Amino acid sequence: MIKTYCLTFSLLFLNLSFSQIFYDSNDLKYYLDFSKKTANLKFQDYEIKGPLQEVISLYGNAFTLIKGDSIHWVLGQSEKKNKYSSYLIIKGEYKDILRLVRRESSSEKYEVLASDIIYSGHFSDFFNFVDENDFERIASNRLIGEYLKDYGLLGVYNIKIVRDNGINFIDLDINGKITLSEKDIVIETSLPTLTRLVGYYESELNKNLDFLKKGIVSGRILYENNMFYSLSIEKDKKIGTLTTLEFGTDKDGKQTSKRSTTTFVIVD
Secondary structure (H helix, E strand, O other), X not given: OHHHHHHHXXXXXXXXXXXXXXXXXXXXXXXXXXXOOEEEEEEOOXXXXXXXXXXXXXXXXXXXXXXXXXEEEEEEEOOOOXXXXXXXXXXXXXXXXXXXHHHOOOOOOOEEEEEHHXXXXXXXXXXXXXXXXXXXXXXXXXXXXXXXXXXXXXXXXXXEEEEEOOEEOOOOOOEEEEEEOOOEEEEEEOOOOOOEEEEEEOHHHOOOHHHHHOOEEEEEEOOXXXXXXXXEEXXXXXXEEEEEEEEEEOOOOOEEEEEEEEEEEEEO
């Protein structure tokens, strides 16, 4: 009996040691807190702040149910608490919605305000919930965007490519735009080798604020773990440079690197 109690206590302690709060990486002020059983979320024009509970349906499926005043949210959990496979924003009495979730069906009629099941037929996990460790990293990275805002560098820049990897394009109309936001950068051009690039800021690569003041910002390229970028924009001179660096490994196991440099002018 003593061994049983010790084992139960150990498992309970281990479970409590894990973080139970997840943040919406799209906007870190929104969250699901399973420890305090509360949630604060926003999707499109809908917001909710209130208590949450996990519900297991009769079919064994797990749902996160968030109670609002008269509008409630139902998130269908996938393999983890911070991963979701469906959403339902529905109006009605909470006890009725709870019964609906448990049974996954009802003969009653409800006013559905938004749902991937009814309106889109395909669910994309738009929240992208992250744990506290990722929260700290993302928050540090996005602080770079706040600095860029303070320095007056955010915005959309229309550009003309003049040179790419040593090839002169000054006599050709190869145009594009660079969008700098607090969250990331997006570069779109008619250059075949640079049709679209999305990058996020990396705080570890931007420790010198003097570089940021001068319009030089660095980070990683989205979906490419081994690719980095450095963007330099001189607003007064209306010129700029984009440098990308890709690391890899050759057939002999040696590390390789590939650098690309694109020069552009800013046009009105």
